[in-house]
Amino acid sequence: MLRTTLVTLVLVLLGWWSGAWITRDFQVWTAEGARRLTVVERPIDTPPATLAGPGVVGADLHAWLSGSGRTTIVDFVYTRCPTVCTTLGSGFQQLQQALAKTPASGVKLLSISFDPLHDDESSLQRYAAQWQVDPAYWAIATVPDTVQLQRLLNAFQVVVIDDGRGGFVHNAALLVIDGRGRLVRIFGDNDTDLALNYARAISAGPARE
Amino acid sequence: MTAMHHAGPRGTSWTWAPGALLLLLMLAPPIRKLTESSMIAHMLIQYPCLMLAGLLLVREVPARWLSATERWNELGISGFVGSALALALLMIPRVLDLALVDGGVEAMKMLALVGSGAALALSWPRAGVVMQAFFLGNVLWMTAVVGMLYQDAAVRVCNAYRLDDQQDLGRALVLIAIAIGVIWSLHTAWSRAQLRSSVLPVSPDGAIQPSTCRWPHRLLGGGQCGPASRRPLAAAAASLPARSTARQRTSR
Numbered sequence: 141m142l143r144t145t146l147v148t149l150v151l152v153l154l155g156w157w158s159g160a161w162i163t164r165d166f167q168v169w170t171a172e173g174a175r176r177l178t179v180v181e182r183p184i185d186t187p188p189a190t191l192a193g194p195g196v197v198g199a200d201l202h203a204w205l206s207g208s209g210r211t212t213i214v215d216f217v218y219t220r221c222p223t224v225c226t227t228l229g230s231g232f233q234q235l236q237q238a239l240a241k242t243p244a245s246g247v248k249l250l251s252i253s254f255d256p257l258h259d260d261e262s263s264l265q266r267y268a269a270q271w272q273v274d275p276a277y278w279a280i281a282t283v284p285d286t287v288q289l290q291r292l293l294n295a296f297q298v299v300v301i302d303d304g305r306g307g308f309v310h311n312a313a314l315l316v317i318d319g320r321g322r323l324v325r326i327f328g329d330n331d332t333d334l335a336l337n338y339a340r341a342i343s344a345g346p347a348r349e
Numbered sequence: 350m351t352a353m354h355h356a357g358p359r360g361t362s363w364t365w366a367p368g369a370l371l372l373l374l375m376l377a378p379p380i381r382k383l384t385e386s387s388m389i390a391h392m393l394i395q396y397p398c399l400m401l402a403g404l405l406l407v408r409e410v411p412a413r414w415l416s417a418t419e420r421w422n423e424l425g426i427s428g429f430v431g432s433a434l435a436l437a438l439l440m441i442p443r444v445l446d447l448a449l450v451d452g453g454v455e456a457m458k459m460l461a462l463v464g465s466g467a468a469l470a471l472s473w474p475r476a477g478v479v480m481q482a483f484f485l486g487n488v489l490w491m492t493a494v495v496g497m498l499y500q501d502a503a504v505r506v507c508n509a510y511r512l513d514d515q516q517d518l519g520r521a522l523v524l525i526a527i528a529i530g531v532i533w534s535l536h537t538a539w540s541r542a543q544l545r546s547s548v549l550p551v552s553p554d555g556a557i558q559p560s561t562c563r564w565p566h567r568l569l570g571g572g573q574c575g576p577a578s579r580r581p582l583a584a585a586a587a588s589l590p591a592r593s594t595a596r597q598r599t600s601r
Binding site (some may be wrong): 142143144146147148151152154155158159162163167168170171173174297299303304309311320325 | 420421422423426427430431434435437438441442443444446447478505506507508510511512513519
């Protein structure tokens with residue numbers, strides 16, 4: 141029985157260790173939870189990507205995001221999206237209204253479409269009109285180069301899947317990017333106030349190490 | 350007579366082929382892609398198939414090697430603990446997502462499933478009913494709870510899978526947990542009844558009871574196996590081939 145007890149103990153320890161690794165010390169149970177936790181500890185650099193969209197044609201994403209005192213809240217969308225993007229769209233609309241009250245805050249909004257095959261310049265313009273986008277605060281763009289786009293989605297762990305009805309499902313969230321072009325925090329798509337307060341705080345304070 | 354000579358010696362038999370074939374099939378990239386394309390196929394086709402492959406393969410390991418594991422797995426305790434832990438870990442939603450993008454996690458996941466199948470196959474006959482009940486109680490309860498969580502969650506727990514897929518899986522997990530629990534309970538009650546009546550072969554009047562007068566009586570009626578019920582029982586038992594297979598399994 142001693143040998144059996146020994147093997148069982150080793151298995152329990154192994155199981156405990158694996159469980160701690162999978163759940164980041166029993167804090168998260170989903171990949172989305174792990175993504176949000178990891179980003180807090182280790183900010184993710186924005187990979188090189190060329191943007192296209194109304195007012196941002198040819199801009200480099202990293203350069204567009206960078207700037208002292210600048211903070212950007214990014215969301216990923218596709219303009220045909222009827223469901224979750226409505227939440228994102230109206231969330232961004234609220235953010236835009238809040239930003240318009242304090243124009244000097246340095247916080248910007250950027251919606252990136254992950255569907256460049258469908259979302260050309262005119263589709264993006266239509267989307268901008270639908271949500272009454274003010275280009276002073278909110279830019280809409282896509283990354284036409286699909287290799288660059290996939291690298292960006294992978295880096296930020298944005299997972300886009302088929303919804304079975306001709307559209308997409310994705311882990312929609314509010315991504316806060318600091319003035320050095322690093323993804324530093326991820327908020328749920330309903331937590332617009334939290335995201336805005338956090339973005340304002342880091343854009344006002346000194347750049348974090 | 351000549352046909353007998355064509356049957357090769359036992360060592361050259363291909364009985365390990367089904368397990369190896371199943372394992373290779375599940376590892377083949379197109380099948381892996383297919384079985385991981387939905388959450389329900391991932392958990393309810395790939396997981397059980399890998400466990401089954403482990404079970405089939407371990408049965409082909411020579412008995413003298415397996416007897417060496419006996420002292421390290423008394424009553425099947427280490428095997429049960431190991432597989433219960435592995436199954437618990439592999440039901441964490443993050444594992445399903447990670448397995449799709451991280452080759453290391455995918456390899457460990459598959460190894461754990463094949464290992465669990467093998468460990469269960471080795472442990473099951475060594476364990477008594479109490480150990481089996483303890484193991485199933487843990488694993489099935491956990492499966493049902495995970496199933497209910499998957500059904501009730503308003504958000505997707507896996508980034509790579511859809512919400513309707515997750516809810517289907519939740520319902521299926523609960524049903525499977527209930528089904529396995531019921532089947533095991535019935536089978537255990539059945540084989541215990543069979544065992545009990547076989548150790549008491551002599552009736553009060555001194556006559557040795559016929560072997561056909563065994564299982565259904567205790568399971569269904571619970572009364573004595575008397576001469577009056579002998580004939581219908583014999584007919585019932587003769588029409589049920591399941592008895593002999595159940596016996597073979599327990600004697601393995």
